[in-house]
Amino acid sequence: MRAFKVRAGGxxxxxxxxxxxxxxxxxxLVKVRATSLNARDRLIVSDSYSVDVQGRVPLSDGAGVVEAVGNGVSRFRVGDRVVGTFHPTWLYGPFPGWGELRGTQRDGWLTDHVVLDQQSLVPVPDQLSFEEAATLPCAALTAWSAVAGVGPGDTLLVQGSGGVSIFALQFARLAGARVVATTSDDDKAERLRALGAADIVNYKETPQWGAQxxxxxxxxxxxxxxxxxAGTLPQSIEAVAYGGQIALVGNLASGNDMDVTRFFRRAATLKSISVGSRSDFEQxxxxxGRSRLRPVIDRVFPFNQASEAFAHFERGPRFGKVVISH
Ligand SMILES: NC(=O)c1ccc[n+]([C@@H]2O[C@H](COP(=O)([O-])OP(=O)(O)OC[C@H]3O[C@@H](n4cnc5c(N)ncnc54)[C@H](OP(=O)(O)O)[C@@H]3O)[C@@H](O)[C@H]2O)c1
Structure with missing residues (x-):
């Protein structure tokens, strides 16, 4: 079978x-049908991740069909459509800590077949294609966890139009909340509006966007x-309501000037998100399934153009998830 592996040096x-x-x-045993890319995978494939990934099969996110099962497997049968969980051993309850993740400590999905513990898979929602399902394990579940509890009367601020932010916008709109988004690009602003964002602020034109x-x-x-x-937290602290919550998901912008006093005065909560458990994924x-919400896919690349998919993820322009069809 075919597999892409990370070269030394990237x-x-x-x-x-x-x-x-x-x-x-x-x-x-899963026959892989589709995978998707996340910011973490970009670091892995450029060999700039915090652990040694030389020779590792990358990608944490994939979906496919069960082709064979080992003794004692009860959750799935041959022919089932399945999608992997990001944290293979976090099944439910509070975050138990970092285990071994696919694409770093374990081989990932950028291959024809993977063998996985039955506990680290969930069924693909009926209405979704493999390409759509492959976008769910990291970006969608992170957004789902970050917006948990958001409802009518709330406003959610999402930053930029990356994979996590678009899912968060979609989930918040589904829950009846108002969404304000930032972006650096006017075309993307229109697309965020079309997805239901009520207001958009261009964070390049308005560096002090928190006040706006x-x-x-x-x-x-x-x-x-x-x-x-760190680079955007000062503006988020400006933007958050008294007693509000900032879900700390990523670190795409560098900086180090968080104003602790201002944060204290907001009486806000800073909550770290680590994707989510299998039970969160099932919910x-x-x-x-109920809403028929569809993931936003930017582009689908064929398996043999995996390097081009990574180049596109890196340089864009993109809006939505970058997917590889196997
Ligand atoms: N904690 C977790 O569980 C978890 C899970 C998944 C991802 N993450 C992290 O979350 C971050 C986002 O992940 P992703 O997959 O959504 O990334 P992504 O798809 O690569 O996001 C790219 C987009 O982020 C926006 N962006 C970049 N710098 C920005 C800034 N200074 N202000 C506002 N927007 C900015 C840009 O939007 P525009 O083009 O619209 O300007 C850009 O297109 C990454 O750091 C990732 O590692 C964490």
Missing amino acids: GLALTTDCPVPNPSAGEV VRELTAGGARRVLEIGG MNEAL
Whole structure:
């Protein structure tokens, strides 16, 4: 079977003679049909991640069909459509800490077949294609966890138009909340509006966008999806309502000037998000099934153009998830 592996120093190398693995007891052999890219995968494939990934098959997110099952497998049968969980061993309850993740400590999905513990898979929602399902494990579930509890009367601020932010916008609109978005691009602003964002602020033209969000929301957003991290936190603190919550998801923007006193005065909460558990994933899929909400896909690349998919993810322009069809 084919597999892409991370080269020393960065880039992908294709191997075509890997043996198809056999599932042991409790494991499932999946024929991979689609994968999707996340910001983390970009770091992995450029060999700039915090752990050694040389020779590792990348990608945490994938969907496919069960082709064989090991002894004692009860959750799935041959022919089932399945999608992997980001945290293979976090099934439910509070975050238990970082285990071994696919694409870093374990081989990932950028291959023809994977063998996985049956516990680390969930069924693909009926209405979704494999390409759509492959967008769910990291970006969608992170957004789902970050907007948990948002409802009518709330305003959610989302930053930029990356994978997590678009899902968060969609979930918040589904829950009846108002969404304010930032972006650096006027075309993307229109697309965010079409997805239901009530107001858009261009964060390049308005570097002090926190004050503008505060004005637009008459006192600040109840909830903020923080994907910039240290570089955008000062503006998020300006933008958040008194007693509101900032969900700390990413660190795409560098900086280090968080004003602790201002944060203290907001009486706000800073909550770290680490994707979500399998149980969270199942609840999200139920909501997807009920609402018929569809993931926004920017482009689908064929398997043999995996390197081009990464180049597109890096340089864009893109709006929505970048997917690889196997
Ligand atoms: N904690 C977790 O569980 C978790 C899970 C998934 C991802 N993450 C992290 O969350 C972050 C976002 O992930 P992603 O997959 O959505 O990334 P992504 O798709 O690569 O996001 C790219 C977009 O982010 C926006 N952006 C970049 N810098 C920005 C800034 N200074 N202000 C506002 N927007 C900015 C841009 O939007 P525009 O083009 O519209 O300007 C850009 O197109 C990454 O740091 C990722 O590692 C964390």
